[in-house]
Amino acid sequence: MSQDVELDGVTMRFGAVTAVRDVSLVVKAGEFFSFLGPSGCGKTTILRILSGFTEPSAGAVRIGGRDMAGIGPNGRPTALIFQNLALFPLMSVWENIAFGLEVRGVGKAERRKRAEALLDLIALPDAADKRIDELSGGMKQRVAIARALAVEPQVMLLDEPLSALDLKLRQHMRAELRAIQKKTGVTFIYITHDQGEAFTMSDRVAVMSRGVLEQVGPPKAIYDDPATPFVATFVGENNAFTGPVALLADGVAAVETPFGPLRGRAGPGLASGAAAVLFVRPERLREATPGDGANRLAGRVTHVDFEGNFANVFLKGPDGSAILVQLANDGSGEPPPEGATMDIAFDPANAVVLPDGPRARS
Amino acid sequence: MSEVFRRYGAPLGLMILLLTGIWVVAMVVLPYFVMVEYSFHPNLPGPEIGGPKDIYTLDNYASLFRGIDILAWDFPDDFRVFLRTIWGSAVVTAVCLVVCYPVAFYLAKVATPDRVGFLLLLLVVPFWINEILRTFSWYIILAFNGPLNAVLLALGLLDKPVRWLSGSGGVLIGMTYAFLLFMMFPLYNALQTLDRNQIEAARDLGAPGWRIHWRIVIPHAKPGIAVGCIMVFVLAASSYVVPALLGSPGTRWFTETIYQWFFEGQNWPRGSAYAFVLLGLCVAFILAMMRIFRVGLTDIAK
Numbered sequence: 001m002s003q004d005v006e007l008d009g010v011t012m013r014f015g016a017v018t019a020v021r022d023v024s025l026v027v028k029a030g031e032f033f034s035f036l037g038p039s040g041c042g043k044t045t046i047l048r049i050l051s052g053f054t055e056p057s058a059g060a061v062r063i064g065g066r067d068m069a070g071i072g073p074n075g076r077p078t079a080l081i082f083q084n085l086a087l088f089p090l091m092s093v094w095e096n097i098a099f100g101l102e103v104r105g106v107g108k109a110e111r112r113k114r115a116e117a118l119l120d121l122i123a124l125p126d127a128a129d130k131r132i133d134e135l136s137g138g139m140k141q142r143v144a145i146a147r148a149l150a151v152e153p154q155v156m157l158l159d160e161p162l163s164a165l166d167l168k169l170r171q172h173m174r175a176e177l178r179a180i181q182k183k184t185g186v187t188f189i190y191i192t193h194d195q196g197e198a199f200t201m202s203d204r205v206a207v208m209s210r211g212v213l214e215q216v217g218p219p220k221a222i223y224d225d226p227a228t229p230f231v232a233t234f235v236g237e238n239n240a241f242t243g244p245v246a247l248l249a250d251g252v253a254a255v256e257t258p259f260g261p262l263r264g265r266a267g268p269g270l271a272s273g274a275a276a277v278l279f280v281r282p283e284r285l286r287e288a289t290p291g292d293g294a295n296r297l298a299g300r301v302t303h304v305d306f307e308g309n310f311a312n313v314f315l316k317g318p319d320g321s322a323i324l325v326q327l328a329n330d331g332s333g334e335p336p337p338e339g340a341t342m343d344i345a346f347d348p349a350n351a352v353v354l355p356d357g358p359r360a361r362s
Numbered sequence: 363m364s365e366v367f368r369r370y371g372a373p374l375g376l377m378i379l380l381l382t383g384i385w386v387v388a389m390v391v392l393p394y395f396v397m398v399e400y401s402f403h404p405n406l407p408g409p410e411i412g413g414p415k416d417i418y419t420l421d422n423y424a425s426l427f428r429g430i431d432i433l434a435w436d437f438p439d440d441f442r443v444f445l446r447t448i449w450g451s452a453v454v455t456a457v458c459l460v461v462c463y464p465v466a467f468y469l470a471k472v473a474t475p476d477r478v479g480f481l482l483l484l485l486v487v488p489f490w491i492n493e494i495l496r497t498f499s500w501y502i503i504l505a506f507n508g509p510l511n512a513v514l515l516a517l518g519l520l521d522k523p524v525r526w527l528s529g530s531g532g533v534l535i536g537m538t539y540a541f542l543l544f545m546m547f548p549l550y551n552a553l554q555t556l557d558r559n560q561i562e563a564a565r566d567l568g569a570p571g572w573r574i575h576w577r578i579v580i581p582h583a584k585p586g587i588a589v590g591c592i593m594v595f596v597l598a599a600s601s602y603v604v605p606a607l608l609g610s611p612g613t614r615w616f617t618e619t620i621y622q623w624f625f626e627g628q629n630w631p632r633g634s635a636y637a638f639v640l641l642g643l644c645v646a647f648i649l650a651m652m653r654i655f656r657v658g659l660t661d662i663a664k
């Protein structure tokens with residue numbers, strides 16, 4: 001039913017712009033795989049290369065081991081869902097869904113039957129004869145998915161399909177997409193700039209920045225073990241403390257920061273004395289207790305945002321640096337008042353040290 | 363209308379409406395009324411006008427159809443010309459559509475924007491030249507000893523020169539050229555509004571090129587096709603210059619027949635009646651197009 005998708009050294013140049021640079025990865029059959037990155041990082045370009053609308057400047061795409069070079073979009077086992085869905089407004093809902101079957105020469109009665117089966121799958125059983133402009137945003141979304149599923153693709157490619165929907169519907173559709181993927185077993189390759197979308201739906205996520213693949217892994221690994229400063233800052237919130245590597249031993253690195261040496265898990269590629277950055281998530285910082293010796297820092301509370309289940313406490317360090325602490329509203333105490341000095345600490349296992357490099361613009 | 367008042371105020375707005383009204387009545391409605399009136403009277407010498415013989419009659423209209431014998435496939439001259447005009451205009455319309463569709467599609471959906479500007483300019487420039495000169499240049503091109511025959515002979519595509527201007531060929535070629543842009547622009551405008559993703563979505567679902575055009579592009583372009591066909595057909599059917607310059611005695615156009623009744627036959631009632639038959643033909647064509655392409659008047663006005 002579904003097949004591996006392999007990108008091998010794929011590069012795409014548009015004149016002087018390199019939209020995708022040497023991307024290699026394998027999406028496994030039946031996987032829900034997301035490309036996550038800011039707008040302009042080359043996500044759509046990758047999807048167009050996979051679907052066959054664009055031939056890469058270098059590298060190869062293989063689906064089920066078969067090289068796709070020279071095979072156009074109508075010859076590939078992929079189905080693309082466009083950012084604006086691109087439903088055919090002059091056809092009814094069922095004709096839209098059955099278009100791929102019509103192309104394949106399936107008879108009208110059979111087409112109608114298969115379209116109705118797909119309408120059941122997407123929970124729109126009565127919509128067959130509706131016009132496209134009679135549908136709501138979420139219904140159009142589902143019709144687009146059904147239209148793509150109708151051709152029984154090995155691989156579904158989705159280009160930010162939820163971006164036009166409002167927040168509530170978006171969250172609902174996430175679950176629905178995931179359910180459809182599970183039910184059909186088709187490989188889904190999904191692109192988005194929204195980490196929540198990528199994390200909640202995907203088995204694995206690839207984070208991209210300026211055409212370069214920064215990291216590939218399950219959502220939790222991306223969040224907990226960012227491989228680059230870009231990933232650490234693009235995905236979720238992070239506190240960053242920069243300085244040279246003072247000590248490197250047993251998988252632990254100490255960074256010489258304005259707060260003194262701070263220790264965390266050593267990431268790859270660190271060298272003693274080289275510029276490094278220590279990242280620690282706001283929710284992994286806590287109020288210091290008398291027992292805390294190392295990895296302590298202090299700052300003045302500039303303001304507190306109470307969010308309900310947690311509070312964001314913004315601190316200013318003695319050197320003027322901003323620190324964010326997230327305190328869970330778990331009954332263990334009140335956040336400190338503004339103007340107070342707060343002592344905080346963290347466990348080295350909760351921080352990661354990486355060689356310094358470009359970060360995401362926040 | 364309230365827009366006019368809002369923008370210019372009541373007194374000036376009223377003036378504008380009044381003047382427009384007078385213009386429409388004096389220049390558009392009145393002449394037609396006079397013509398309609400003529401067309402229902404017999405052609406009488408001056409002194410008898412207003413006399414007892416000056417009655418209302420359908421004779422001028424009926425005379426076009428008098429003497430038709432379908433079984434013997436025999437038609438009177440004027441009616442033969444009328445049929446030729448319908449047929450010829452339909453051919454010109456079809457040829458314009460077939461020629462313009464790929465070009466308009468290329469301009470609207472394939473070419474890069476700066477190239478589109480250049481190509482549109484190339485299309486329009488010839489039409490800055492006066493219609494008579496433009497048509498006459500075709501007379502020269504198509505002449506027996508003209509450049510077209512010379513080129514085709516030199517290329518070996520012909521072994522003896524062709525008399526392009528002797529049959530309807532010259533008229534049809536000249537009209538196709540003269541009215542091409544009236545097909546091009548409605549088509550181009552309609553195709554421009556087609557979302558490129560629609561084409562790509564169809565392709566992604568496996569559709570070959572011809573099916574994408576048949577199921578996606580042409581249905582979308584329908585209003586443009588209807589408008590283009592209406593324009594070209596009406597212009598062709600009522601064209602006078604092109605058949606007069608490029609036609610031969612055997613290929614008279616209905617406009618020439620009308621002209622003859624007016625000015626050579628001195629029969630204004632008959633000429634008026636025939637002019638209204640031509641108008642009726644054009645209206646019938648417009649209505650037929652609107653039915654076939656299921657477009658409304660508002661789509662066409664766009």
Ligand SMILES: Nc1ncnc2c1ncn2[C@@H]1O[C@H](COP(=O)(O)OP(=O)(O)O)[C@@H](O)[C@H]1O
Binds near residue numbers: 038043044046
């Ligand atoms: N057809 C094209 N011609 C020129 N540049 C392009 C083209 N398509 C994309 N680009 C450029 O490639 C980069 C990546 O674009 P894209 O893949 O659309 O990013 P994303 O989908 O992540 O927002 C952008 O800088 C964009 O301007």
Ligand SMILES: [Mg+2]
Binds near residue numbers: 044
């Ligand atoms: Mg994009």
